């Protein structure tokens with residue numbers, strides 16, 4: 001039992017997280033590891049090297065910046081600011097997936113990897129290929145999350161306890177599940193879903209898994225990860241930049257490091273655009289109970305450069321206040337109510353009942369020219385940020 005916050009059921013938003021103590025701006029409210037997580041498939045295929053369990057970067061900062069800029073001549077000073085420890089890395093002897101440490105490998109193996117470890121001709125390998133053929137970058141979800149969820153249940157000694165963990169996540173009606181999946185994949189790919197489901201059934205043929213993988217069960221699993229999945233990102237170069245910016249150096253050296261950083265990001269922009277990070281998605285037990293607000297008082301971040309999420313206060317929060325994050329990019333949160341509601345309704349399938357939207361309830365329900373321009377920009381950005 002935590003005395004800093006608690007989950008309560010609210011009439012308008014379902015589950016919500018409330019503060020039980022004062023948090024000052026910048027305070028850490030909570031930190032947690034996910035129940036399940038997975039790197040995106042294209043992200044992994046494009047050699048964004050990350051631990052298969054915790055998504056920690058496996059490249060050094062220098063390898064990372066060279067790959068992302070396609071410039072092999074870049075050398076980074078102060079490599080002690082790079083946190084990648086190659087000496088602790090390890091690989092699964094059978095399927096070859098990489099881990100940052102024995103500990104991650106052992107945790108993965110004991111919890112789910114035994115069931116999902118596969119060779120190139122396994123149904124799960126075909127599943128990954130099929131998923132990649134219908135879900136191109138920018139990725140928002142990964143079918144292997146479902147495989148890992150099933151594996152977690154299959155491998156658990158106390159299966160009911162694992163099932164209970166997943167039943168706490170926000171669920172939707174059958175009709176809403178379908179709408180979300182259409183949004184996730186696009187209507188034209190809905191027929192392929194049955195092929196995907198069949199491959200999962202082939203990979204997990206037990207009677208227990210078949211229950212989860214019935215047509216309806218499968219759709220609700222997909223919808224569960226779309227509704228509750230949180231994007232996760234890690235970066236070796238970004239971490240080096242953060243660390244190197246905090247060391248004391250002479251002003252001339254500082255200027256030369258800043259110049260190198262600026263130049264590197266400019267070259268990355270040209271070579272890989274916005275695809276800078278190791279990326280995946282994850283389900284967090286507590287964090288997924290945090291509702292959206294257009295005036296958030298908290299934000300999620302990844303201070304440990306792996307899948308551990310930190311929720312930080314961005315304003316002072318009083319005991320009894322609801323803790324909310326924004327599901328939207330900052331540029332959308334600052335727009336008019338009509339526009340924010342439209343984006344949330346279309347992408348997340350809910351009508352926002354946050355404090356700001358409730359206050360502006362009488363604002364006109366019509367779009368402006370500015371909104372229309374932003375809508376086309378959002379079509380790209382909402383794909384980038386995914387559903388959460």
Ligand SMILES: C[S@@+](CC[C@H](N)C(=O)[O-])C[C@H]1O[C@@H](n2cnc3c(N)ncnc32)[C@H](O)[C@@H]1O
Pocket residue numbers: 012013014015016168169170171227228288289290291292293348349350351352353354
């Ligand atoms: C990740 S869950 C958050 C926890 C959720 N309230 C629950 O009961 O599990 C996201 C869902 O919460 C609800 N939600 C989140 N923010 C909301 C808001 N500002 N207004 C209304 N509903 C909201 C929506 O149903 C949304 O799909």
